[in-house]
Amino acid sequence: MGFLSERAAYLKGLADGLKIEDKNDEGKVIAKILDLMEEFAASLEEVDEAVAECEERIDDLEDFAEELSDCFSDCEHEGCDCGCDCDCDDELDDDELDDMEFYEVECPHCNEKVYFDEDMIDGELVCPNCSEKIEIEIEE
CATH class of the missing domain: 1.20.58 (Methane Monooxygenase Hydroxylase; Chain G, domain 1)
Incomplete structure (x- = not known):
């Protein structure tokens, strides 16, 4: 130019x-x-x-x-030993899913139902739909 x-x-x-x-x-x-x-x-x-x-x-x-x-x-594919091009080593099997406990929570901001597992409950919860913080009380 x-x-x-x-x-x-x-x-x-x-x-x-x-x-x-x-x-x-x-x-x-x-x-x-x-x-x-x-x-x-x-x-x-x-x-x-x-x-x-x-x-x-x-x-x-x-x-x-x-x-x-x-x-x-x-x-x-380094951890996968099934011989295919899948990501099966990253997936949880049915037994692992059955052992996990999920909590259903209704977001007070967007009113959508969201699910959190035990590990997530201990930390800060954020709604995946509206990205707002969710505060919950666990009744044991």
């Missing part, structure tokens, strides 16, 4: 060569137009540089995301 600044400077030079002065109305208009063209050219050069920098960052982020994806893909 540097050529725009060069062209704006060239036009300003032509106007100077024609001895267009800002003493009459037409000369004032032409001088202001030429100044505006120089400002536009400078702004466009800044935008062009910012776009180039953003494109470079996007390329870097895409490369990083691809590396992360490859890493997670490799790690995802």
Whole structure:
């Protein structure tokens, strides 16, 4: 985009060569137009540089995301011994689910029913629907 600044400077030079002065109305208009063209050219050069920098960052982020994806893909199946491409090692089996105790709570903010397990009850509870804090009392 540097050529725009060069062209704006060239036009300003032509106007100077024609001895267009800002003493009459037409000369004032032409001088202001030429100044505006120089400002536009400078702004466009800044935008062009910012776009180039953003494109470079996007390329870097895409490369990083691809590396992360490859890493997670490799790690995802390390613990699985069933021989397939599943994530069965991360899933709870039926016996484990039966042993867990879940609490059904109605969120006082959005009135949706949400479920928390024993481990979650000891910490700060946040409704997954409305993201508001939920305070409960456990009756034992």
